[in-house]
Amino acid sequence: DSGVTQTPKHLITATGQRVTLRCSPRSGDLSVYWYQQSLDQGLQFLIQYYNGEERAKGNILERFSAQQFPDLHSELNLSSLELGDSALYFCASSVAGGTGANVLTFGAGSRLTVL
């Protein structure tokens, strides 16, 4: 157990729907990162939050949004879902925000299947 908790583990939904993925970081970690992993693209960085504020944005679609709450847990909202959004979504956490030398600890991921 890495200490990063993600729910749900699996999610099946239909195109056009909206889902919310939840992540609780490791105790003491202030930064939360979201990554998308699909077969052909590898791990793609979506977005990072540090202590409640957005710190960096990667290849996140406009249909996707995220936030980090005062208790430091984070949610990734995916809306108007398309077949191509089917992927494994990872949350990771680290102690600091952007020093460049942090180790990310990953959760077990949420597998989203869009039918």
Add this chain to the structure above:
Amino acid sequence: EDKVVQSPLSLVVHEGDTVTLNCSYEVTNFRSLLWYKQEKKAPTFLFMLTSSGIEKKSGRLSSILDKKELFSILNITATQTGDSAIYLCAARGYGGSQGNLIFGKGTKLSVKP
């Protein structure tokens, strides 16, 4: 555009073999390079390298970074079936939007008994 390229994409070896996995990177204001092992789900951390020429070692695994040639290698000696996994290399720049890991597509290692 920042990128990380790993080779080979897949590799099949027999137990006891030694393997070398390659990772080249182009990252603005490079800060660190990390190796992860992904078996079933969550990538688990192996090494973080920030300085050239200093080997990091953990059991049968070792890794080294060359900041001049912009690459790193991960060596696994006396491979075991439990080493079968996808090995991910990731590079990070310093600060701001570059402060996040750029991952390669991984090398899938299969170790046959």
